[in-house]
Amino acid sequence: MELFAVPDVPEIRPGDDLAAIVRDRVDLREDDVVCVASTVVSKAEGRQADLSEFPAGPRATEIASTIGAATGEEKDPRFAQAVLEESVDLLMESPFLLTETRFGHVGVNAGIDRSNVPDHDLLLLPERPAESAERLRRELPADRVVVTDTCGRPFRHGQRGVALGWAGLQASRDWRGESDRDGRELGVTVESVVDELAAAANLVAGEGAGGTPVVVVRDFEWGDHGGSDAHFRDVEGDFVRQALRGWEYDG
Template identity: 50%
Template sequence: MRAEVRAVDGVPRLSEGDELGSYLPHDADVVAVASTAVSKVEGRVRPLDGFEPSERAESLAERNDADPRFTEAVLNESTELLIEEPFFLAVTRFGHVAPNAGIDRSNVEGDGNVVLLPEDPGESAGRIADTIGTPVVVTDTCGRAFRRGQTGVAVGWACIDAVRDWRGEEDLHGHELKATEEAVVDEIAGFANAAMGEGGGGTPAVAFYGVEAIVGSADDDTVFRREEDDIVRSALLDFKP
């Protein structure tokens, strides 16, 4: 593989209703787009004051020294908290596990606003892919278990395999492979995240060229683990710190 990876320049500050696709190239093999940018054009920037804290939010906020309105936003966006203290690890309505349900306070106008993740990032990816005619991965910067630091992960994707299936292929010595499932969309999202940066770079999209081989046949699969397959999730729900 010989790939070229270019941060997309020339994207303005985005607001609700902007046509994101009009700033993106049409000739890449995959385009990664920051969820923050998608959320902005989809009207998912919200004033904190719009969240009326429930009793549960008040009590969680107190235990975590958090803003009760922010806590309410996290509860609103999630189906379940896997960790309630000392931070919120939430399962979002679309099945992604993320601290604070992926709600951000950076790269949004005003002190009193938050950016929610897109309501259905897979659908968002599909819409953008339709507009530009190439596969799309919607990314977010996200923490993880066991390892320090955050990395870019895929929260939505379209026209690309989420997971590359290596079953049946052979290794260097002609044996069948044991490692069978590679989460290609996360590997793309991670490097795209590094190219975007976290700050005022103003580059919410990254175009990948020369990566046809990893795009695959766009099966309808996912990187979100099913609840019943996830031991770590069971352990967390069982755990009383």
Template identity: 45%
Template sequence: MSATLSLTALPDLPMVQAGDDLGAMLAEGMARAGLSPQPCDVLAVAQKVVSKAEGRSVPLASVTPSASACRLAEETGKDPRLVELILSESLRVVRARPNLIIVEHRLGFVMANAGIDQSNVGQEGHALLLPVDPEASAARLSARLGLAVVITDSFGRAWRRGTVGVAIGAAGLPALLDLRGQPDLFGRELRVSITGYADEIAAAAGLVMGQGAEGRPAVLVRGLAWSAPAMPAAALLRVGAEDLFR
């Protein structure tokens, strides 16, 4: 990696609607910014615009909550229809308290509310689900744009306050970098160092994207370098046998 990184938000991206050609919109955004793909460029793309383009917005009026959703809604104070969507996207509920449900998502993420959101959706009374397959979404965008792609979302952390950007899909780059066996600054062999590379990229891009009304869902990260083979974001998930807290 070079000593200097640049992070550039693609300018003037229009609001994304279901069925939009997101790859074309991003390519046009890069052209407006005078950016053409270079080796080891990464485009970080917010999950919300991917989900919108893929039609993952669900009107709550169309949802009929189950008895289990109603019970959990009463416990947490959430809309039973929203809880039904959360349960439908989840393998199990890990923890619940008022206004919060932590689940194991069908994709393996342990996260709040199955990643379902109602902010910046653009349609009143709708909820936005994660992409069906964010790895495939990243691969399609990567092939279309000719550069590596990381699809980002904002996660809370069990031991720390605040949300931070993480990778839920990746293509064209190694999501993990295994540094074990390499020397440190003083020649000592690294024994446990594995870097969540795609997560670091997502977190850096999040500083530019923002979390509110900024309207910057795509950020080009330039100045990176890697030699490891491409690896999907799923490699970032800790398997059950390694998880001391679940």
């Protein structure tokens, strides 16, 4: 398997034809997987915003005050308001906001970014990343697209790439029912392929000012395995989320 960044991607503006920009810079193959950072998808879809668009309500003001008291840093209640408006569930209110987005992703601050947004205060995640991935797939020579982001991980330091939306492949490769080298049947192994591809792409794309938000994965083979599009856990089976509902920060 080979990964390489698409070179010379310009600063993306609202309305830009992202697929055409990629097509003009790389010769894609049908079985390539194109991993596209959500930042450029959001920019092309006009998801930039300013704090002035989010006048803070009472709950956002209270949350900002609580986080400020816990961390010793002043928090803008308008940012808290933006997070609330981009979320369907609030899992933690302090010492940071952990939320669920409309499309099921759980992350800090609803994934709202404040870096690499030259003309605005905020960059929101794509509203429907799976639909964004499908549009790009239809407009690219490659049949498989993953929209990626970076986020932190419970119990571990640092961030890594994750998939927000995908098209042309299933989210998970199912090994259940197959055997290990000793003939034991696998009973629980479901491999999150789209997350692994996103993480691999992030190694090539980098962070900060790299300017390489599109990565091509070449010669990835699914193999003879079943698959599933189940990716974000349902609340009923997410025991960590259930535990968080009864937890309060005591800093």
